[in-house]
Amino acid sequence: MSDDIAKINAAAAALDYVEDGMTIGLGTGSTAAHFVRLLGERVRQGAVVLGVPTSEATRALAEATGVPLVDLARVTQIHLVVDGADEIDHDFNLIKGGGGALLREKIIASAADHVVIIADQSKPVQRLGGFPLPIEVAPFGFTITARQIFEVLREAGCAGDEVTLRHGAQPTLPFITDNGNFILDAACKSIPDPAALADMLSAIPGVIEHGLFIELAHTIIIGGEDDVEVWEEGDDE
Numbered sequence: 299m300s301d302d303i304a305k306i307n308a309a310a311a312a313l314d315y316v317e318d319g320m321t322i323g324l325g326t327g328s329t330a331a332h333f334v335r336l337l338g339e340r341v342r343q344g345a346v347v348l349g350v351p352t353s354e355a356t357r358a359l360a361e362a363t364g365v366p367l368v369d370l371a372r373v374t375q376i377h378l379v380v381d382g383a384d385e386i387d388h389d390f391n392l393i394k395g396g397g398g399a400l401l402r403e404k405i406i407a408s409a410a411d412h413v414v415i416i417a418d419q420s421k422p423v424q425r426l427g428g429f430p431l432p433i434e435v436a437p438f439g440f441t442i443t444a445r446q447i448f449e450v451l452r453e454a455g456c457a458g459d460e461v462t463l464r465h466g467a468q469p470t471l472p473f474i475t476d477n478g479n480f481i482l483d484a485a486c487k488s489i490p491d492p493a494a495l496a497d498m499l500s501a502i503p504g505v506i507e508h509g510l511f512i513e514l515a516h517t518i519i520i521g522g523e524d525d526v527e528v529w530e531e532g533d534d535e
């Protein structure tokens with residue numbers, strides 16, 4: 299099955315949540331990009347919405363596809379966010395930040411009325427942690443922060459404990475986020491208690507934000523080749 303078709307199907311299903319007059323947080327990554335392109339089509343057909351991008355890459359895509367944008371500082375309500383994820387568990391917890399946009403993604407998701415996560419079938423997992431957890435850190439003292447993260451992973455009972463600095467297009471240089479920070483990828487392998495690990499990571503001074511999104515998603519749409527599965531918060535599984 300083509301992952302791309304599955305991602306497009308999930309993105310198309312998220313359009314059902316869009317209504318005229320909404321301010322919409324626009325996620326980052328390949329699945330969210332499909333949504334931005336489809337939303338651009340809707341706008342060309344007359345839909346009236348405003349977008350708030352979660353990254354400079356998404357800003358550029360939204361401008362290219364004709365989704366009108368609004369400055370976050372001028373926004374009083376974000377009605378909807380549509381974003382992707384790297385892993386999704388059945389308690390609606392997520393790992394995000396594979397694209398390095400986790401800080402802006404989390405700020406916008408935390409302020410939104412309704413967070414819709416779109417993904418293909420490779421993203422749901424029994425337990426989070428197989429995907430290395432992205433953690434945005436201040437460049438100042440990042441080796442100290444990495445050591446503290448390493449200790450926290452052990453304390454939290456994660457099966458893996460490798461913390462690596464993410465590199466950019468040039469392999470000798472660190473990846474720099476839109477906010478001017480570094481990303482450390484923590485190979486947890488398996489996270490026994492995502493909410494507890496989230497709290498422990500947030501308590502480390504050099505950690506700007508981490509990619510554990512706990513209780514932020516309301517709807518999860520998993521795209522398949524011909525259809526989608528929709529999980530709504532509060533539904534029985």
Ligand code: 5RP
Nearest residue numbers: 327328329382395396397399
């Ligand atoms: C970016 C993200 C993305 O949503 C996540 O990496 C999923 O990306 P994709 O849709 O390309 O698989 O969190 O920071």
